[in-house]
Amino acid sequence: MSKKTTAKSTSKTLSTKSSSAELKKLPKELLIQMHSLMVKSRVLEERLIKIYKAGDAFFWIGGPGEEAFGVPLGLQVKKGQGPEYDYLHLHYRCTPTLIAMGMPMIDSIRLIMNRATDPSTGGRNFSNHYCYPKWNVVPVSSPIEVQYIQALGTAHVQKRHNKKALTIVTGGDAGTAEGDFASCLVWASRKGHELPMLITVQNNFWGISTSYHGQHGETFIADRAKAFNIRSRVINGNDPIESYIAIQEEMDYIRKTGKPSFIEAQLSRLYGHSSASGANLNTQEVDCLKEFEAKLLKAGYLKEKEVQELWQSYEQEGFEAQQLVRSEAGPAAETIWDHVFVNNENADWRKF
Amino acid sequence: MANMAQAIRMALHYGEENLGVKDIFGEDVGAPLGGAFTATQGLKTAWNSPLDERGIIGMAMGIAMAGERCVAEIQFADYIFNTIDLLKIAGNTHWVSNGQYSMPLVVITPVGAGIRGSVYHSHSFDAWASRLQGWKVVMPSNALDCYGLLLSAIEDPNPILFLQPKALMRSRGEELIPGEPESEKELKAMIDAPIGDRSKWKPKWPKLEKYTVPIGKGKITRQGDQITVVSCGRHLLLCNEVADALKQEGISVEVIDLRSIYPYDWAMIKSSVQKTGRVLFVNEDTEVTNFGEHLAYRVTQELFYQLLARPRVLAGKNVPGIGLHPNLEDATVPQKHEIERDIREILAEVP
Ligand SMILES: Cc1ncc(C[n+]2csc(CCOP(=O)(O)OP(=O)(O)O)c2C)c(N)n1
Numbered sequence: 239m240s241k242k243t244t245a246k247s248t249s250k251t252l253s254t255k256s257s258s259a260e261l262k263k264l265p266k267e268l269l270i271q272m273h274s275l276m277v278k279s280r281v282l283e284e285r286l287i288k289i290y291k292a293g294d295a296f297f298w299i300g301g302p303g304e305e306a307f308g309v310p311l312g313l314q315v316k317k318g319q320g321p322e323y324d325y326l327h328l329h330y331r332c333t334p335t336l337i338a339m340g341m342p343m344i345d346s347i348r349l350i351m352n353r354a355t356d357p358s359t360g361g362r363n364f365s366n367h368y369c370y371p372k373w374n375v376v377p378v379s380s381p382i383e384v385q386y387i388q389a390l391g392t393a394h395v396q397k398r399h400n401k402k403a404l405t406i407v408t409g410g411d412a413g414t415a416e417g418d419f420a421s422c423l424v425w426a427s428r429k430g431h432e433l434p435m436l437i438t439v440q441n442n443f444w445g446i447s448t449s450y451h452g453q454h455g456e457t458f459i460a461d462r463a464k465a466f467n468i469r470s471r472v473i474n475g476n477d478p479i480e481s482y483i484a485i486q487e488e489m490d491y492i493r494k495t496g497k498p499s500f501i502e503a504q505l506s507r508l509y510g511h512s513s514a515s516g517a518n519l520n521t522q523e524v525d526c527l528k529e530f531e532a533k534l535l536k537a538g539y540l541k542e543k544e545v546q547e548l549w550q551s552y553e554q555e556g557f558e559a560q561q562l563v564r565s566e567a568g569p570a571a572e573t574i575w576d577h578v579f580v581n582n583e584n585a586d587w588r589k590f
Numbered sequence: 591m592a593n594m595a596q597a598i599r600m601a602l603h604y605g606e607e608n609l610g611v612k613d614i615f616g617e618d619v620g621a622p623l624g625g626a627f628t629a630t631q632g633l634k635t636a637w638n639s640p641l642d643e644r645g646i647i648g649m650a651m652g653i654a655m656a657g658e659r660c661v662a663e664i665q666f667a668d669y670i671f672n673t674i675d676l677l678k679i680a681g682n683t684h685w686v687s688n689g690q691y692s693m694p695l696v697v698i699t700p701v702g703a704g705i706r707g708s709v710y711h712s713h714s715f716d717a718w719a720s721r722l723q724g725w726k727v728v729m730p731s732n733a734l735d736c737y738g739l740l741l742s743a744i745e746d747p748n749p750i751l752f753l754q755p756k757a758l759m760r761s762r763g764e765e766l767i768p769g770e771p772e773s774e775k776e777l778k779a780m781i782d783a784p785i786g787d788r789s790k791w792k793p794k795w796p797k798l799e800k801y802t803v804p805i806g807k808g809k810i811t812r813q814g815d816q817i818t819v820v821s822c823g824r825h826l827l828l829c830n831e832v833a834d835a836l837k838q839e840g841i842s843v844e845v846i847d848l849r850s851i852y853p854y855d856w857a858m859i860k861s862s863v864q865k866t867g868r869v870l871f872v873n874e875d876t877e878v879t880n881f882g883e884h885l886a887y888r889v890t891q892e893l894f895y896q897l898l899a900r901p902r903v904l905a906g907k908n909v910p911g912i913g914l915h916p917n918l919e920d921a922t923v924p925q926k927h928e929i930e931r932d933i934r935e936i937l938a939e940v941p
Contacts, residue, residue: 321656360688369687376655377687379679387645387676391652391660398612405652421645428640577689578724580747584806590856 258537263479266539272313272478273534276305276527278552279334282343285556286350286365287509287517294564295350298517300366301331303508304440306526307475310482311406311438312338314489317373322401325374325392327385329409330366331440332378339373343552344559351560354569361569382413386422386437393426393433393498402493404434412445414459427466432497436488437463439500440475442507446515463500475503476526591762592770592777594754597733598629598698599781600767601740602661604798606635609744613653615639616646616663622788626665627700627759631783632793643669647676647697651683654695659744664699667753668713680749681724693724693749696740701729702874703923704757704824708914711756712923714875714906716822716851719751720884726805727851729753731826733763735849738803746805753851755823768799808855810862814844817937818862820885821872822848825924829872832929843933851881856888863889867898868936874923877905899939904932 261269283302290298301308312335316324328335333346348356350365358369358377369377376388386407393405413419426433439459443450456462463470469491473484481503488499506523510516534540578585592600605611613635616625620638624631639646643664650662664670670677677697684692703712719727726748730736736754743750762774771777780794811826812833821829826847833843844862848854863869869889871882882903889901906912907922 321658325652325656327652356688358688359686362686362688367686369690371687371690377683377691379683379686381675381679384648384676384679387648388652388655389648390645391649391654392656393652394613394649395653395656395658418644418648421640421642421648424640424642425645425649577685577687579726580684580689580692584853587853587856590806590853 260479261533261537261539264482269479269534270539272309272482273530273540274548275309275313275338276334276478276530277548278343279305279309279337280527281549281552281556282337282346283333283509285343285560286346287513289347289350289560290513290517294560295365296352297513298350298365299330299512301333303442303506303523303526304331304475305334306478306530307440307481307503307505308332308334309338310478310485311335313482314485315339315373315406316403319372319374321392321395321399322403323374324403325376325389325396325405327376327389327392327405327407328368328378329385330364330378330380331410332368332408333366336368336370336375341368341370343555344563347556347559347563348566351563352568353563353566355563355566360573383409383416383418385409386418387425389435390422390425390433393435396434397496404436404489404492406436406438408438408440410445411439411441411443411450411459412448412453414439414462415453423463423466423468426498427468434492434496435498436485436492437468437498437500439502441502441504443504444507444511446511458502460500460502468498468500470500470502472502472504475505476524476529478526478530591764591774592733592767593760593762594730594733594736595627595629595759596777596781597736597763597767598740598754599631599633600770600796600798601737602630602633603795604741604800605659605661605744606633608800609741610659611635611661611744612658613637613660614663615649615660617641617665619663624783625663627756628783629698629754629759630663632781632791643673644676647673647680650695650697651676651680651693654693654749655683655691659694661696661698661744664697666711666713667699667701667715668710670699670715674718677722677725681722684748685724692747694747696743696750696752698752698754700756700759701753702755702757702824703912703919704755706914706916706919707756707912709911712912712919714873716753716873717875717879717881719753720852720881722751725749725751726853727751727753728805728849729755729823729851730849731755731758731823731847732761734765734767734801735803735809737767738801739805739849741800742802742805745802750805753823757824758827768801769797771796803849806850806853806855808849808858809847810844810858811847812843812845814842815865816842817868817870817933818844818846818859818866819870819872819929819933820846820848820859822851825872825874828926828929832926832933836930836933841933841937854885859885859889860893863893864896867896869901870929870932870936871901871903872905872924872929874906876908877903878908880905898941899936902932902936904928
């Protein structure tokens with residue numbers, strides 16, 4: 239990416255350039271797999287929005303528009319439980335990553351519809367606030383940026399285990415103004431104690447209604463990592479091929495050296511911030527999926543009919559999941575006392 | 591007899607050797623200083639963190655989520671306030687993940703006045719801490735309890751806030767820690783770092799034994815039947831002294847050392863108040879929305895018809911800070927004569 243172009247225009251222009259040479263950079267099957275997962279994630283997010291708009295959920299927030307970065311990320315995670323596998327400290331726009339890791343659509347629907355069956359929180363938290371111990375996906379929490387300092391701890395333990403596992407942390411651009419972002423860079427880069435972390439920022443150039451422009455003195459957010467001797471790069475996060483290769487290179491570097499690396503992925507926010515801002519499609523933004531799909535069609539990797547069927551099959555899956563979840567119970571009132579402490583001891587002071 | 595700083599050190603050493611503690615960290619916690627109060631000298635897993643309280647708590651949370659045990663220090667509780675939302679998250683992670691992740695970590699931090707620490711080395715945190723749901727909060731009043739509570743804290747699967755009354759860090763207990771040599775001098779020679787160059791120094795740890803104080807259990811430190819006084823930490827010792835003095839006059843005061851602020855030993859408080867009918871809660875955090883008020887409220891709700899006097903809370907004055915001049919500090923945090931005055935007033939009440 240050219241440093242001369244402004245950040246915003248870069249993300250717009252780069253994603254529109256098309257070349258079949260680009261497709262050759264990755265195996266065809268992988269491209270088709272990524273496309274399928276991107277469609278699945280998009281369809282799921284659009285289903286979540288429909289669920290919200292139908293009055294079946296109180297709130298929606300999610301990651302439509304981030305598929306071209308999130309899917310390649312999820313595909314390259316060393317997936318498993320415990321310090322020998324990668325940890326993920328995600329924020330609320332990471333459905334594409336979870337879908338790529340194998341999360342069934344219905345899990346996300348149970349979460350947004352706050353059912354007892356919700357595998358992440360049991361009906362306690364918002365949409366896209368995932369938690370999967372079996373994949374080291376620690377709980378997504380709403381406070382901006384706190385994941386950047388918790389990630390230090392899992393990376394610290396991984397360094398001790400020395401099994402080439404790493405910690406991934408994601409977040410938005412506006413949140414980098416928080417002190418926790420700086421803390422992350424400080425602690426991850428201490429000389430002799432560098433941490434195996436892939437630190438990422440998904441820069442959609444918005445923090446709710448506040449534009450990126452006017453809030454940042456640095457040229458690129460990634461430049462801040464450089465001050466800490468952290469290897470860093472800016473990528474077009476609307477391009478799944480560029481994203482995949484960049485993530486692969488940085489993960490290789492981290493696993494090999496045990497040191498941190500930083501990716502600023504510039505990408506789109508397709509449905510606004512959340513349901514609080516309407517959750518309507520923003521046609522001004524680049525749609526990474528549309529572009530990628532067009533390239534694959536043009537190159538003959540996919541046929542129109544296949545693509546249609548793909549979208550339809552995921553639509554059907556999402557629709558059926560919603561119908562099923564509608565019939566499921568919410569958590570029972572008395573469960574508020576569950577898990578205050580481990581083994582349910584001492585929860586209610588009236589019973590001490 | 592060990593002092594409290596030595597007791598903490600020995601408990602942490604026991605934790606490193608036997609309870610899986612792999613990281614003890616915070617500002618100036620590692621060599622050469624070994625902690626602002628020397629409580630972490632000579633520990634093999636102690637290390638110096640950046641000067642960043644939020645980073646310290648975040649690091650501890652990550653270590654806990656990766657399944658390992660750590661003890662993190664905030665150098666003074668006065669500087670824990672900028673981590674409060676992280677403490678909230680540490681306390682709600684188990685709940686919000688519907689039991690899937692737990693947060694087994696210990697945060698140790700010195701609290702309270704009594705060393706002329708002025709505005710930013712005198713804060714209390716117990717009332718704030720009691721509002722951190724999902725945390726257990728403990729505060730010892732002597733070296734042996736300190737050792738036993740810290741071992742329990744390390745073994746507990748929940749986040750534990752271990753409040754150290756900073757004015758007691760050099761105070762010696764009356765009972766030996768199991769394994770501790772009888773001679774103070776000998777202990778000092780074994781585990782206190784020398785003044786000056788410490789680069790070659792290594793502690794010689796005594797053969798310590800396991801001793802735990804269960805979290806949630808108080809201790810009756812003075813038996814009595816006319817009034818119950820409930821306290822913990824530094825003020826517990828003042829309450830004991832007042833009880834001893836009043837005993838000379840034939841006034842019988844029962845003193846309870848809470849030891850755990852949350853969960854607290856309601857059974858002990860209840861049975862004592864049922865016996866005495868009168869109760870005073872003493873602590874040095876500020877008085878408005880004080881944890882003692884919760885206990886007083888509970889006493890009125892559950893024991894109202896057994897009471898002979900209104901329950902009272904004696905706590906720190908509701909002012910923004912603790913001033914340096916002794917006149918200011920002493921007027922702000924409860925003093926011995928005020929404890930005595932309140933006891934006498936409560937006893938004088940006629941139902
Ligand atoms: C500490 C904190 N402050 C404020 C908020 C409210 N809030 C939620 S999202 C958001 C904007 C975040 O923007 P950015 O970091 O760019 O991420 P994006 O949502 O654009 O992906 C704000 C202010 C919050 N959740 N946490």
